[in-house]
Amino acid sequence: MVNIGEDCDDPMSPEYKKVFVRGNCVEFSPVVINQFPGRSVEDVTEMEATDNEVCKTIIGNQVKQWPRKDKLPSKKLTVKYAILNKIAAINWVPTTHSSDVATGLGRFIYAVGTKTPFDFGSYIFDQTIQHAKSLAVKMPIAFPTLLCSIILNQHP
Template identity: 50%
Template sequence: MEVYLPEKGFSCQEVLDLIAVAGLMKTVSGFGRCFDKLVKKFVVNITLDCNMAGSAEYRKMYARGKPVNFSPISINSFMGVDVGDISLNVITKEITAGHVKSWPKKGIMSTGALSVKYALLNRIGAANWFLTNHSSHISTGLAQLIYLIGTKTPFYFGAFVFEQTMKHADTLPMKLPIDFPSLISEIILSQHPEIVASDEHPLQKAIPLTFDPGLYVGPHVQDIIVETDQVGAENFSVSISFADPGDVLSELMEVSKTLQDTIVSCTQRKKKVDLLIKRLTMGKAPAAEDRNQAGVVQDVGASSSDSS
């Protein structure tokens, strides 16, 4: 089921505020019950015809023989939230604080390029909104979602949930992880409260989401305020499922690559910062472009001249 994001003790209130403005707090904390067997029964009955206008089965979905109104409109109504066609390059510039100008041709971007705000939203999204085990990369779908949340852009969340759920219509049963299982459970229960069997119990409360300190102190541009005293070593964790040794190896390789990217990025940034220090020591004013590349705040030079 979804991973729990504790509101108390989380080091970045601004990210919580963004999620609240988007109306998505139900998807990260305070979400309802999750009946896994009920959700699986619902998902395996989804067909491609459910999303084909004109088909007799259009928007007709079932759970244990009962019809369920599950559409972008009904999901939005249940969530209480109200996606435009936004250029992928615009999204890229925003989520990387302008350091990357266009989306990579290979189709995925390294999470090391994200700013702190979007690195945090990506971590939450990869656990709750767009399930993936590839921690070192972000897909276009998740990038678009965190962009909308991060810029407080009103969007059609119901369409996003519906599209994620429809992915199961074209795959083998249970091959893909199921997004929003608690949300699906509650939508079904809101229409058929008697559908749960007497011997059926909801899953236990979700585990809390943890964050790698590298999200705060690594190569990510510091575009938000983070309570650094709350970013301790106890938050450092690598979540690995040991069900399959192959999955463990793949996950460890992803983590290793992320750490290597962080080392390379920090090394390059240190060289640029050292160059600025050398220039300032020699009495030369660094160019604005040099300050930007080193991640130095624009008004440092102005502040120095004022103090002198």
């Protein structure tokens, strides 16, 4: 049983950066996530590529700007990014909508594919908070293996 408080992402709250798992308090923040896989905190930067630059790269210059509806058809992805999208849709950010690529996921697979420094911790944290605030019944958990590892690392 996991309890992510509504104020987990509010710096003014006493529940800030805290998640309760089976009665244990787990520190959970972008910094904790970035440090967990042995990454250096210095690796954390805001990605400077624009959405349009990301779009041009992941679809091989077929389109010059990100579509207005914020979704990019996955059939336009290059082979490399189509594979990363499939991996992401199954393992990282599980979704049943693998035929479209949202802006956030596009930026994520771009960062992985180009090895661009990226604040993975903030991305994963935001995905987890979005999940916690959702009322969806069957919404899959993003990055389940990483989250489980963080919990077990703090409370073996």
